[in-house]
Amino acid sequence: MPIFTSRRTSVSGLRIHDRHHDIPGLPIVLVHGLAVSHRYLMPTAVALAGRGHPVLVPDLPGFGRSDKPGRAFDVDEHAYHLATWLDIRGIDRACLAGHSFGAEVVARLAVRRPDLTAALVLASPTADPTARSRTGLFRRFLVDMLVEGPVQAPMIAWDVAVARPWRVLATVGHSVRNALEDDLPHLPVRPLVLGGALDPIAPLRWRASVARATGGVAVTIPGAAHNVLTTSGRRAAHVISTHLTRRERVERQPCKRATPPGSSSSASC
Secondary structure, eight states: OOOOOEEEEETTTEEEEEEEEEEEEOEEEEOOOOOOOOGGGGGHHHHHHHOOEEEEEEOTTTTTSSOSSSSOOOOOHHEEEHHHHHHHTOOSEEEEETTTTTHHHHHHHHHGGGEEEEEEEEOOOOOOGGGSSSHHHHHHHHHHHSSSGGGHHHHHHHHHHHHHHHHHHHHHHHHTTHHHHHGGGOSOOOEEEETTTOOOEEEESHHHHHHHHHHEEEEETTTTOOHHHHHHHHHHHHHHHHHHHHHHHHHHHHGGGOOOOOOOOOOOO
16 A cells, blocks of 8 residues: 655645655646545545555645635635645646646646646536536535445535635635636646546536547546546546556657647647
8 A cells, every 4th residue: 555644835824735655757746626635535646656656635725634724715826826835845747637626726727837737637627617606516516415425425524624614615606706618728738637427517518528628538437426536546547547658658759749739730850
């Protein structure tokens, strides 16, 4: 079993907690959603580490074991703090993998800091424009609870209590005011768009449109719902690891590397 260690890093006056497994290689940074913490991402983190990847799983400000500012940060602020945390930790390039609201954060970070972005994973990205409201997301969350594994409920309830319900509700507001599709044309790399077949929050139709808009690859895991990185850690890790392996092969063949999103021609030798 790979060993993960906790630490805290001072970022703009806030202590940011993370769990990390440090070995040589391209770091994979797993970023959680709006009501939870690093804990529900650990099944995928452990599986990735078992495949020989260095993995870092931070708690965003206000969540998990990180410090709790007096207000809920929006997507821009979370992206800024995450980028600053990476700079302080001396990570100059990483695979940024965000789940749900975390996908919004890593997409914004990738646009603002392409230098940090070696690869990008948008897992169960929010928010589908057809339900981009507090009521719409809440209804889909209730449907998701019917298809998620019940063992998750105590962990989610604990993380919400730690973050405080007011912060979760305020972050939902930030999410529904953020249009992920505005960032998609400006992503510096083609993302892996990952999700579960049963996910009602980020359904297949929406994930497919994200992949089309970015020239990315959409992969669906059968039998999984929104929290695919919790319930299908091994399968999710396999998909992410395979994506990184293919990226490395492309980088070794500069004459055949993929055309960046928005470009009209491939790179020449």
